[in-house]
Amino acid sequence: MGKQVKARAHTWYEVDYNTGTIKFLRRFCPRCGSVMAYHKVPVPRWHCGKCNYTIFEVQQKPAEKAAAKAAKKPSGS
Numbered sequence: 001m002g003k004q005v006k007a008r009a010h011t012w013y014e015v016d017y018n019t020g021t022i023k024f025l026r027r028f029c030p031r032c033g034s035v036m037a038y039h040k041v042p043v044p045r046w047h048c049g050k051c052n053y054t055i056f057e058v059q060q061k062p063a064e065k066a067a068a069k070a071a072k073k074p075s076g077s
Contacts, residue, residue, distance in 0.1 A: 029053050 012035075014023040027036045029048035036046040036055070044057040 027055075 012024060012026050014025055015021075016023070026038070027046050028034070029036050029051060031053045032048065032051040034048055034050040036048045036053075039045050039047055044059065046055040046057075048054070
């Protein structure tokens with residue numbers, strides 16, 4: 001028999017039962033309209049396996065991350 005694969009389609013949606021809305025959590029390819037896959041390694045990116053379109057996420061440098069954290073932190077009471 002073939003290898004059994006767990007269904008993952010239910011992880012692509014977020015359901016808000018209070019308002020009755022369903023939100024699709026993935027991105028659609030701007031070139032061909034297929035669902036894109038998210039990859040974290042080696043660089044965070046969205047990739048379309050159908051047309052090979054790739055969107056790279058912007059990464060912050062460690063110094064910029066520290067500055068962003070300091071800006072969000074409340075400055076005393």
